[in-house]
Amino acid sequence: MPENVANLNIALVLIGAVFGAPIVTLLVGTWRPSMTGSVAVVTTALCLAIVIVSYFIDESSVNVVWAETFGLRFHVALDGIAQQFALLATGIGLVVVVYAYRYVPLHLDHHHRDRDEQPRFFGFFLLFMAAMVGLVMAQDMILQFAFWDLTAIASFYLIGFDRDQDDSRTSAMMALLVTGISAVLVLIGMLLLRTELGTYSIPDAIAMDADAPAVGIAMMLIVVGALAKSAQIPFHFWLPRAMAAPTPVSAYLHSAAMVAAGVFLVRRYYLLIAGFDWLLNALLVIGFLSIAVGGIISLTRDSLKQVLAYSTISQYGYVVVMFGLGTASGLAGAMFYILAHALVKSALFLTAGAVTEATGAKYLSRTGGLARRMPLLAIGSGLASAGLIALPLSIGFFKDELFFTAAWERGQLFGVLAVASAALTFAYISRFWIGVFLGPLRREPEPISGVLVWPVVALGGATALFGLWTGPAIEIAERAATLTAGNPAEIAIAYHLDARPANVMAVATWIVGILLVLGERRWSPAAHAVARFGDRHGPERLYHRTLDALERVSNSIHRVEVRDLRSRVATILAPAGLLVGLAVILTPNSDAFTIGGWERSDLPLSIMLLSTALAAIAVAIPRSHLRIVITLSCVGFSLAVIYALLGAPDVALVAILVETMLGTFFICMLLLMPSSILRFETREPTERSGVRRDAVIATFTGAMAFFVVWGVFSRPSPSTRLIETYDELTPLAHGEAIVTVILADFRGFDTIGEITVIALVMLGVMSLIRKGRLR
Amino acid sequence: MTSVMTQIASRILLLPLFMVAAAILVKGYVDIGDGFSAGVIASLAIILQGVAFGAEEFDRLPLARYAPLATFAGLALALSVAFAPIAFGHPIFLHQPVAGAPARHFGSLEFITPVLFDIGVFLIVFGFCVGSVSAVARETQRRERELEEAAHESPRAPSAAGDREGVR
Numbered sequence: 001m002p003e004n005v006a007n008l009n010i011a012l013v014l015i016g017a018v019f020g021a022p023i024v025t026l027l028v029g030t031w032r033p034s035m036t037g038s039v040a041v042v043t044t045a046l047c048l049a050i051v052i053v054s055y056f057i058d059e060s061s062v063n064v065v066w067a068e069t070f071g072l073r074f075h076v077a078l079d080g081i082a083q084q085f086a087l088l089a090t091g092i093g094l095v096v097v098v099y100a101y102r103y104v105p106l107h108l109d110h111h112h113r114d115r116d117e118q119p120r121f122f123g124f125f126l127l128f129m130a131a132m133v134g135l136v137m138a139q140d141m142i143l144q145f146a147f148w149d150l151t152a153i154a155s156f157y158l159i160g161f162d163r164d165q166d167d168s169r170t171s172a173m174m175a176l177l178v179t180g181i182s183a184v185l186v187l188i189g190m191l192l193l194r195t196e197l198g199t200y201s202i203p204d205a206i207a208m209d210a211d212a213p214a215v216g217i218a219m220m221l222i223v224v225g226a227l228a229k230s231a232q233i234p235f236h237f238w239l240p241r242a243m244a245a246p247t248p249v250s251a252y253l254h255s256a257a258m259v260a261a262g263v264f265l266v267r268r269y270y271l272l273i274a275g276f277d278w279l280l281n282a283l284l285v286i287g288f289l290s291i292a293v294g295g296i297i298s299l300t301r302d303s304l305k306q307v308l309a310y311s312t313i314s315q316y317g318y319v320v321v322m323f324g325l326g327t328a329s330g331l332a333g334a335m336f337y338i339l340a341h342a343l344v345k346s347a348l349f350l351t352a353g354a355v356t357e358a359t360g361a362k363y364l365s366r367t368g369g370l371a372r373r374m375p376l377l378a379i380g381s382g383l384a385s386a387g388l389i390a391l392p393l394s395i396g397f398f399k400d401e402l403f404f405t406a407a408w409e410r411g412q413l414f415g416v417l418a419v420a421s422a423a424l425t426f427a428y429i430s431r432f433w434i435g436v437f438l439g440p441l442r443r444e445p446e447p448i449s450g451v452l453v454w455p456v457v458a459l460g461g462a463t464a465l466f467g468l469w470t471g472p473a474i475e476i477a478e479r480a481a482t483l484t485a486g487n488p489a490e491i492a493i494a495y496h497l498d499a500r501p502a503n504v505m506a507v508a509t510w511i512v513g514i515l516l517v518l519g520e521r522r523w524s525p526a527a528h529a530v531a532r533f534g535d536r537h538g539p540e541r542l543y544h545r546t547l548d549a550l551e552r553v554s555n556s557i558h559r560v561e562v563r564d565l566r567s568r569v570a571t572i573l574a575p576a577g578l579l580v581g582l583a584v585i586l587t588p589n590s591d592a593f594t595i596g597g598w599e600r601s602d603l604p605l606s607i608m609l610l611s612t613a614l615a616a617i618a619v620a621i622p623r624s625h626l627r628i629v630i631t632l633s634c635v636g637f638s639l640a641v642i643y644a645l646l647g648a649p650d651v652a653l654v655a656i657l658v659e660t661m662l663g664t665f666f667i668c669m670l671l672l673m674p675s676s677i678l679r680f681e682t683r684e685p686t687e688r689s690g691v692r693r694d695a696v697i698a699t700f701t702g703a704m705a706f707f708v709v710w711g712v713f714s715r716p717s718p719s720t721r722l723i724e725t726y727d728e729l730t731p732l733a734h735g736e737a738i739v740t741v742i743l744a745d746f747r748g749f750d751t752i753g754e755i756t757v758i759a760l761v762m763l764g765v766m767s768l769i770r771k772g773r774l775r
Numbered sequence: 776m777t778s779v780m781t782q783i784a785s786r787i788l789l790l791p792l793f794m795v796a797a798a799i800l801v802k803g804y805v806d807i808g809d810g811f812s813a814g815v816i817a818s819l820a821i822i823l824q825g826v827a828f829g830a831e832e833f834d835r836l837p838l839a840r841y842a843p844l845a846t847f848a849g850l851a852l853a854l855s856v857a858f859a860p861i862a863f864g865h866p867i868f869l870h871q872p873v874a875g876a877p878a879r880h881f882g883s884l885e886f887i888t889p890v891l892f893d894i895g896v897f898l899i900v901f902g903f904c905v906g907s908v909s910a911v912a913r914e915t916q917r918r919e920r921e922l923e924e925a926a927h928e929s930p931r932a933p934s935a936a937g938d939r940e941g942v943r
Contacts, residue, residue: 649807650807650808650809653807653808653812654811654812657811657812657815657816657819658815660815660819661815661818661819661904664819664822664904664908665907665908668907668908668911668912669911671911671912671915672911672914672915733870733889734804734872734878734885734887734889735804735805735889736804736805736806737803737804737805737806737807737808737809739809740803740804740808740809740889740893741804741889743809743811743896744803744804744809744810744870744889744892744893744896745868745870745889748857748868748889748892749857749867749868751853751892751896752853752854752857755849755850755853755895755896755899755900756850756854758846758899758900758903759846759847759849759850759899759903761903762843762846762847762902762903762906762907765906765907765910766843766906766910769907769910769911769914770910770913770914
């Protein structure tokens, strides 16, 4: 039952809207593919409007029971953190969707694909947005994990949108594996946290402020998953590969959404993480490493999107460093940085797409001098670049001011590192913008639609606007950086014309940055050497080697398995026997394996058991398939008699019927097989070694099964109590036959599963034999 | 193929077998047996006809022709009985009338929703058994017909068709 649903619950409205968006878009898209883009724009705009409205009304949440037995709740809330990330997801999302409205049809044309594939793009795009918004709003760990995985799945389809290209498919798989496998670590971390703190609720867990070692390990696992998602060293390699995706996907996933999900997770659990100094120090190291490696490699890349991809790795390194500082100013700086970076980086990605669309060039060495031909685009992306390199009068200036202040607080070494990082950013972003827009004109651009240019101008304009009118951005970041309700975060930024440390550091950054840009020839060989070293010995190599090794293992098992039917059965039986044997050895079995007494009245039962055993042995003797089937039936019917003797008429009836039916099915299968093959199989002599191997496996597996059954029968079954309860309840359920009542009522849910399987098998039979015709 | 005796016996047994199936189904809640057993018995009655009269019989008997559809009708029935209580805000599988409340009787048949669920199980099992056996029978028959036609067309054909069969 709903407990906390207010009159107008903005959290509920938002969740409904974001998950409604992909559904509506897909529905309209299937009906009229050409309208998909417009519908996507409208629905995204609606979601953005809801997020903006949420800033003007009280915080709200939905908190309903989901699976009570496991303590799970569907708990989402639109708190400060959620608001900032939801604003980015929908706001940047809207700009990118507008861009994609024009870009995706052109992209499909270039690849000679049908424009009717648009719904696929927009559907997954909006599904990703929905997953992202759900993720940031989730207040229950398992719910959060579900959304976390949903983002990975949606990103797989988005990155692999050009499924006809080999490159796209491998990149999509790499992104899915890296973020998906690390997601398992996140889940383990959450379960560990739950065992330690006894709750899945994130607000409750954070309020406990626990510092047990187990909590530290849980946090470490969650941080590893988060860093993999944010493409930090050593998990960074998937991000540059993911540039195989269409430009709108890169612009969205790799500026405001997928990579932001990683740092979001760190922010969500920040209070718990901050309790462990070693974790914070690890964040510092990884952050600075990512800044350095991402920045240096970015300087060496020629492809437009690769420069930006490595830049993203580097930029999220800044955020991770600020988290690692462990101070209030660092946290506030991190949230502000995410906000500013999303604006400018998406603009730069869209610029790259527009330039490639106009000139056909994908590399810096093929572009240049576009400023005169495409002035609007140059201004828009120029403003964005200015934001990223932190020139005054842009929102980016403050992101660096906060970064510098926070680093300086920690110590002078951090101040120097911060300046070096910022200078690196200055160098590669200048290289990007200058390389595209200044210098000699390399290729004459073709006129392109304004829809591909204006989004860039809008984002660039926003960079400048919020550099002057800082109020809203501060408000957003302050809300997101507030740790506890009673202690709101404060971000004090303004232009000061004095020699405070942050200002000095900014000036130093520009000077070093300009020197770097001018002296490209000096450092270029060294940077290329670093990039080559990374290519040769980087973690991507480990990834490929691991995949290759796994494939080899899988292939060798597969080769054994598919040799013939006997080895197929053996590959199932041998591991099963092994596992069961382990279980027998490992479980305490002091009172198991007792031998009961024997009375004269047991004689009929013993005879039937003996006959069953003999029939089972006899199955191995005949060569003709029909005789094997009939001998197998003998085993079944003997068992039915045993059930009858044990006083279970219900089971005996079912056993007889099943046995009759099974015999019929077997004969049907024999009918379907070509008689020549059956005859050949019957005559073919079996190899002696094969017989010996089969005998060993059969004896071993049989012995293991025997021990398990013996152990179970030696002990009074713990479920007797359950059976008594069922027995008492049966009359209440209007029944007298307990078996039927169990099947249709008490354990009805199991029955549902079983009959669904039967129906599915029916579908399988019909599609195999009758090509799907049901009559 | 089969003797007249088998054919007559199978015809004579058809209705009584249905009778037994119906009885087991209806009495499921008070006596041995349930929808599953009833479904197997009923389908054995139909399969017996196919065994005695050949696969063409499956095409003639409407019960056999529509059996696969019965599977899905049964699944739909069972699922709706199981999940309908959700629509009224109850947990799934809350059968009507609820525990302890009086139920209407018609002989030994009680008008309670578990019986509906059991009928769903019956339909699924019946549809599956008859459907898959008749599908196999009709497929083998089709293959035989193909072989005959091939033999009819050219004298070398039987061996060629035999090879093709072998490859399959």
